[in-house]
Amino acid sequence: METIRETHHPDKKPASASQASNDNRRNRLSFKRSEFSEDAVARIFRPSRSAMTSGKARTKSWRLVFEHRRAPFIEPLMGYTGSTDPLAQVKLEFPTLRSAIRYAERQGLTYVVQRPASKAVALAKKGIRRRVDRPSCAFSDATLERLGLAALQASYGMAMDKAIERNDTADPATGSSPMDVVRDPTLPLGAKRSVLMNWAWTEYLIDQSTNEDVPENSRPSLLHAVEQALLALEREVQSGLDRSTADREAA
Numbered sequence: 001m002e003t004i005r006e007t008h009h010p011d012k013k014p015a016s017a018s019q020a021s022n023d024n025r026r027n028r029l030s031f032k033r034s035e036f037s038e039d040a041v042a043r044i045f046r047p048s049r050s051a052m053t054s055g056k057a058r059t060k061s062w063r064l065v066f067e068h069r070r071a072p073f074i075e076p077l078m079g080y081t082g083s084t085d086p087l088a089q090v091k092l093e094f095p096t097l098r099s100a101i102r103y104a105e106r107q108g109l110t111y112v113v114q115r116p117a118s119k120a121v122a123l124a125k126k127g128i129r130r131r132v133d134r135p136s137c138a139f140s141d142a143t144l145e146r147l148g149l150a151a152l153q154a155s156y157g158m159a160m161d162k163a164i165e166r167n168d169t170a171d172p173a174t175g176s177s178p179m180d181v182v183r184d185p186t187l188p189l190g191a192k193r194s195v196l197m198n199w200a201w202t203e204y205l206i207d208q209s210t211n212e213d214v215p216e217n218s219r220p221s222l223l224h225a226v227e228q229a230l231l232a233l234e235r236e237v238q239s240g241l242d243r244s245t246a247d248r249e250a251a
Contacts, residue, residue, distance in 0.1 A: 007112045041110050042065070042110070046059065063093055068088055139201055140153070140156055143200055144156060162190060163198075178196060178226045181199075182196075193230075196233065199226045200226045207223060
């Protein structure tokens with residue numbers, strides 16, 4: 001979840017400072033000495049929805065917790081994670097952000113507010129990330145058309161759209177060669193298509209920068225090898241379809 005952090009420090013005045021009779025500024029909300037130590041830092045945030053459920057219960061309120069002041073340790077006997085910081089156990093819940101902030105100010109706390117970024121900002125960042133991480137539709141379609149696989153343009157587009165959901169890697173280090181991706185039995189067809197097309201996109205960009213006199217450590221281009229791997233993958237897919245059709249006809 002994209003968040004915006006805002007840090008607020010208490011405006012501490014000297015104990016001897018007096019307020020003029022005509023000073024209409026609002027007094028601090030702290031009525032007494034704070035029960036918390038000066039190094040305590042509160043974090044105010046709205047809990048996110050659990051990944052284990054689609055329900056949104058307990059996500060409307062705001063929570064106040066304290067940042068760890070001492071590093072946790074491993075308890076030697078049972079292996080539990082322990083801490084000597086008692087504030088790490090404190091969790092307060094408030095119906096609104098304003099009430100949580102008012103509490104922190106009454107206590108004279110330094111606090112950090114984590115506000116969810118607006119949906120427009122989050123969608124814009126997501127769109128930028130997708131455009132950077134995945135090849136353009138024009139490149140993908142042109143590559144498939146050049147290889148004689150234009151009929152699969154929609155299938156490849158769907159595979160790359162779902163790459164983020166599958167957490168496919170766009171890193172060419174997936175295998176030592178493009179054919180390793182084709183032969184990998186753990187990868188589904190959609191993942192193989194997205195990985196190889198992303199690999200082709202990476203090689204294309206490297207070739208472009210090399211042509212613009214920005215050498216990439218004089219490494220050889222693997223674009224042709226990736227394209228041959230794409231052809232080999234689709235030949236295997238078609239061969240499997242042909243065998244299935246022959247088996248059905250024989251039955």
